[in-house]
Amino acid sequence: MALLKGIHHIAVICSDYERSKEFYTDILGLEIVREVYREERQSYKLDLAVAGQYRIELFSFPNPPARPTEPEAMGLRHLAFEVEDVDACVSVLKKKGVDVQPVRIDEYTGHRFTFFEDPDGLPLELYER
Known part of the structure; x- marks a missing residue:
């Protein structure tokens, strides 16, 4: 029996929540499943669906560190x-x-x-x- 059953979600942390929300929903056409604001973390969490499946979680956090941009960076x-x-x-x-x-x-x-x-x-x- 396989231990893993599939990919449940992919999480993305963005620097500008409204700009990224517009990009993923208006430009890419992903469907909003749920949007919550977590006051204790000063963070939005937006659950998105691609063609009704494969949820992507879009997060905002105050001052997230920059991601390495080299195409072959680890991660x-x-x-x-x-x-x-x-x-x-x-x-x-x-x-x-x-x-x-x-x-x-x-x-x-x-x-x-x-x-x-x-x-x-x-x-x-x-x-x-």
Whole structure:
């Protein structure tokens, strides 16, 4: 029997809660499941769903430390979203003012993908099925 059953959520800490909330909901189209403000921590917690599943937790904290920005820094490298048509998604993101890297092809799978960043520079990927 496998110990792990799946990925429950991914947590992201942002520097500007309202800007990141707008990015993840208005630009990327994630659905708000629940939003709470935790007074004792001076922190928002926003639960988001992607296509009705895979919850992302968006947190705000006072003065969070900066994340290393080098592409090969230790830690979470990027968050990848599965898409049907990477070109269509790139077009939508560009129309909404998001800078997107050129589309590439995964040398092992043959699938197309590209990268862009959230408002804090967190690397995000679109990966075509």
